[in-house]
Amino acid sequence: MFADDDATFKNLRNAFLSRNIMEPERRIARLEDEYNRLEAYLWAINEFGDITLDEFNSKLRHNQEKPAPKDMWVTAFQAYIRYIRRRIDMCKEGFGMRVSIEDNNKLFLDMPLSRQYRSYLKNLGAGYARNSVDIYYTKLKRLYNLLFRRSLKKNVIPFIESYIERGIDISPLCDKLKNLIEKEIEVCRFEDLSSDDLTRGGYAFQQYCNFLKDYADNPGKYPKEVYEIPLTDAT
Secondary structure, X not given: OOOOOOOHHHHHHHHHOOOOOOOHHHHHHHHHHHHHHHHHHHHHHHHHOOOOHHHHHHHHHHOOOOOOOOHHHHHHHHHHHHHHHHHHHHHHHHOOOOOOOOOOHHHOOOOOOHHHHHHHHHHHOOOOOHHHHHHHHHHHHHHXXXXXXXXXXXXXXXXXXXXXXXXXXXXXHHHHHHHHHHHHHHHOOOOOOOHHHHXXXXXXXXXXXXXXXXXXXXXXXXXXXXXXXXOOOOO
């Protein structure tokens, strides 16, 4: 599928490295073009990923039903696309551009210390069942991506991570974000965020704040976090 003459991955890398030789608008447009190609790859993997090129061409010629996709390949490529989306959005934020947040769970950024938060909900805090933990975390991610990122025009994840690492009290930041939730419940500016989303998400965020305080005081009782390697200009 990834033919020798297809330079999508090379072009994507070069677009990330073009900071000093291309104006911001052109650079972002180039990144978005390559991102769209990645989504086309994902579609192709999903549709035809488990057959050879000859089998694929034969099925097209004879209009035969396509076999089931390889779930592992699809999941891996979805994760890669989500990572690239995050990098592009971070570039746009760095240039002061507006970031459009799609209501698409596959593209939502994860909260920091997500594994530890889930462990807190399940084993160390309220003792929720796994299904409840999944619901809480989904509500939290939705609130973060559709409210916090939009309203603050920035990704607050680095601030949370930095505060925890440096031992800075996280309470003022949590209070600021809780006030943002309360104000949004009154006005409901965003069509894709219902009052129920905000209320339930607010409760999940309160649990998250309780977790952050406990984690700051007792980091050793939580599983270790796995950090992604950032894609920098030196990569």
